[in-house]
Amino acid sequence: DALGEQPEVFDHDVVDLAGSGYHAFVQAESTESGGFLLDIAYDHTLIVDTPLEFADDRLRATLVGTHENLRAALGAVPDGLEFSVDDAGTYIPGSEDLLSPLTDRQLEVFETAVQEGYYDVPRQATHKDIAENLGCAPSTVDxxxxxxxxxxVTGLIQ
Structure with a gap:
């Protein structure tokens, strides 16, 4: 078990999400970026939404707060620490889970439709275009x- 072999990990548990992935609950020694994130969130009255994503020596997190507090927090990032803002806008709790009810195939078709411009205004792709890309019938795409x-949409409204 790779997590148990890490010296900074005190305790962990991995939960199987019945074929849709896993959740790992990890208690570990604070990393420099993780500690800084919590400090800046505390100092600027921000909420750190979970899950936190650690990959390739990077930390990805969602910070929630007022525009004023977020701007102040960004201004407090010390020189030498790289960061980027991937998205800004109205916070919808659980919005990252909106796609979780989709089957793998529905998600593949949905993502392909977005990438090809099916939802652009004006529309840049048709069911036929998407079907050709995926190697299936337009009726299947539909x-x-x-x-x-x-x-x-149901997930957005509920």
Whole structure:
């Protein structure tokens, strides 16, 4: 078990999400970036939303707060520490889970539709275009998109 072999990990548990992935609960010694993130969040009255994503010596996190507090926090980032703002806007708790009800195939069709411009205004792709890219029939694309759209929109409203 790779987590148990890490010297900075005190305790951990991995939960199987019935085929849709895993959640790892890890208690570990604070990393420099993780400690800084918590300090800056505390100092500027921000909420750090979970999960935190650690990959390739990087930390990805969602910070929630007022525009004023977020701007002040960004201004407090010390020189030499790289950061980027991937997105800014209205915070919708759980929005990262909007796609979780989709099957793998629905997600593939939905993501392809977005990438090809199906949802652009004006529309840049048709069911036929998406079907050609995925190697299936346009009617299959239609069915998967309708089901995916229904699940995503229902998740937004509930």
């Amino acid at each position: 069915e998967h998109l309708r089901k995916a759209e229904s699940r995503v």
